[in-house]
């Protein structure tokens with residue numbers, strides 16, 4: 001094969017374009033994501049890889065010359081996107097994996113290896129990020145995952161079944177986890193660390209702890225023209241004040257990041273006072289106890305602001321992932337093997353972070369000249385993309401020759417409802 005990463009990404013450049021938002025909208029189990037999955041399956045099959053989709057919807061493309069899938073060096077990423085996202089978050093890792101496998105084949109590198117494509121990494125359709133890897137590791141129960149709803153009210157169970165998966169079979173996959181001797185995810189960098197260092201490829205040190213909460217503010221739906229201002233219980237007013245309070249509370253906490261990027265008023269009409277508003281909150285901090293206390297303060301503020309408007313508020317934890325420090329010995333080995341590649345942290349979540357509690361795991365980053373991500377301006381220059389794929393091949397070759405024996409950290413993930421106010 002003579003594919004390049006840039007050439008592979010060119011092939012999918014028109015899939016899932018979002019004319020309204022700009023960039024790409026490729027939600028899990030949408031037509032766009034299905035087309036991308038078919039595209040990947042075709043490329044994997046053309047390379048002679050054995051392609052299977054497991055009970056959680058994860059695609060595995062295997063190179064297993066001995067017939068055994070044990071002791072596999074696995075790489076992979078995702079094909080779903082945030083709404084209006086960039087071209088590289090996810091697909092860069094998949095395209096780089098295909099090119100890296102070509103290079104390993106050309107070099108005659110043996111051993112068992114696989115490419116994994118995880119579903120709903122962004123959580124942009126069903127709210128919980130990294131759903132595929134969480135299901136596999138048991139970091140979310142199948143009952144809870146299957147009951148998650150998209151904005152059309154469809155459950156994950158319904159949508160997965162329409163895509164040919166059997167919801168009854170979804171859940172932990174200890175065999176898949178046990179088969180992996182290592183997992184390495186390549187990803188476009190989502191900041192300017194490598195730009196500032198003048199380097200095309202880096203190795204991840206850590207993933208910032210992060211979580212998502214839904215603050216549901218209930219008021220009274222009514223007519224915009226006939227309801228006097230004094231008579232209103234308008235949850236949108238409380239939501240507006242809450243968004244500013246989130247910003248202020250996070251600014252007062254060094255190292256914290258808090259974002260409201262999604263607001264869902266019901267019913268959402270220009271001439272309708274909303275009956276309910278869901279305010280989706282994303283909070284991140286290196287210290288998980290600081291995240292918890294910041295979210296608690298936001299919950300108290302939400303309750304007060306809701307009361308001011310004659311409304312009530314309920315805060316529900318949708319997902320929580322503790323800070324992940326990738327294994328220092330593994331990342332030092334990779335960095336040394338890749339010409340002293342710089343090591344840098346990330347504020348973004350990844351399937352690699354979920355797997356790190358179970359499998360020796362590492363991440364490679366490829367330079368992003370804009371430093372922008374989750375937006376159409378996200379970028380990776382062609383030469384850097386090829387350098388990333390070559391680094392991934394080098395890393396997988398290193399792991400094939402000398403697999404890591406690092407101990408795995410306990411999983412810190414929790415999910416679940418948590419009404420506070």
Ligand code: GLV
Pocket residue numbers: 121122129347348349350
């Ligand atoms: C995923 O990219 C996230 O960090 O939310």
Ligand code: MN
Pocket residue numbers: 078089090121187349350
């Ligand atoms: Mn990603």
Ligand code: MN
Pocket residue numbers: 082089122348374
């Ligand atoms: Mn992302």
